[in-house]
Amino acid sequence: MLATTVIAATAPLPATPALLIVHGLFGSARNWGVIARHLASSRDVVSVDMRNHGQSPRESSQSYPDMAQDLAEVIMAHGAPMDVLGHSMGGKAAMQLALTRPELLRKLVVADIAPVAYGHDQSGHIHAMRALDLSNLTQRSEADRRLSAQIEDPALRAFFLQSLDLKAQPPEWRLNLDVLEAEMPKIVGWPDTKGEFDHPTLFLTGGRSHYVRAEHRDTIKALFPKARFAKLPDAGHWLHAEAPRAFEQTVEVFLQA
Structure with missing residues (x-):
């Protein structure tokens, strides 16, 4: 199973599910340490190292179906359903999970990524x-x-x-640089997953980022009919690092609503 970092709620609210944080490409749970602690005011927060990152197992695949299965195992181990927050590659993995195992999630936050294939290469x-x-x-x-x-x-x-x-x-x-390089087409791509996640979903983007564009909205709404959109105007793709307090506040308001 994926390596996890668990932060217990400081003042837990009744019936509030835990939050699962899923980092992006080249990241790890430690990148989210401060944000995880702040979001743990009312709920437990579980941050993961994705496969081939940090302390998690080294695998031969970095496909979104495989990453979604990893996340499903974490949620089932900690107690379903959970709220899930994913950034970039982690956002795509979270969307894949939501579309294929919707019973495991209550709410979803997707940070600066869309369910589409991109032409850039990392x-x-x-x-x-x-x-x-x-x-x-x-x-x-x-x-x-x-x-x-x-x-x-x-x-x-x-x-x-x-x-x-x-x-x-x-x-x-x-x-695992070798596998990440070999699997880069899958990472920047999207498996064209069908389905529908009919739960509240927030697409939170950076105002200076071009990852989520107007032409992506029809695709997003078809897969996530309850999608809402918010933007942090002074942030780019790494919005949680560039505007952490505004990011935390926006996520907290959405999850508590």
Whole structure:
């Protein structure tokens, strides 16, 4: 089963389901630590490391049906139904789960992704991580300096470096880069899953992101007829990192409604 991080509710409300947080590509549960703690004010929060990420098992597939099955196992182990929040790749996995196992979810939050195939490719980031010289590397600041030769954006470097295990000898990425690269067409794609999730669903997007566009709305509404849409105007694709407090507040209002 997937590796999980569980945060118990500080002041649990009666009949409030737990929240499952599902990270995106190259992420892990630890990326969501602060947000998970804040959202645990009234409910238990379970964050996962997806397959081939973090502490979770290494598998040969990164397909959405397989990732959805992983999430189903977590929910059944912790108690169904749960509310589910997924970002990017995690949002697609959560949508796949909702369409195929709707009885496992009460509400769904999809952060900055649509149930469509995209034309971009994230393999360049894998090449950059592979190119990082890990020899005699003990300081994250030095890792950042070396990675800057491949990736200019300091925020993106900081995100990737959260998956670098400097305590390992030699240091290693907590990512199965080979499988993620081989399965990239599936990750940026969408399996054209049929079905309908007739439960409240929030599509929360960044105002500076182009992942969820106007032309996607008909597809979204066909699969998620109770979909609602909200936007954080000053955020991009990594909206939970760029506007964390606004993100938390919007998610909390939707889940409590």
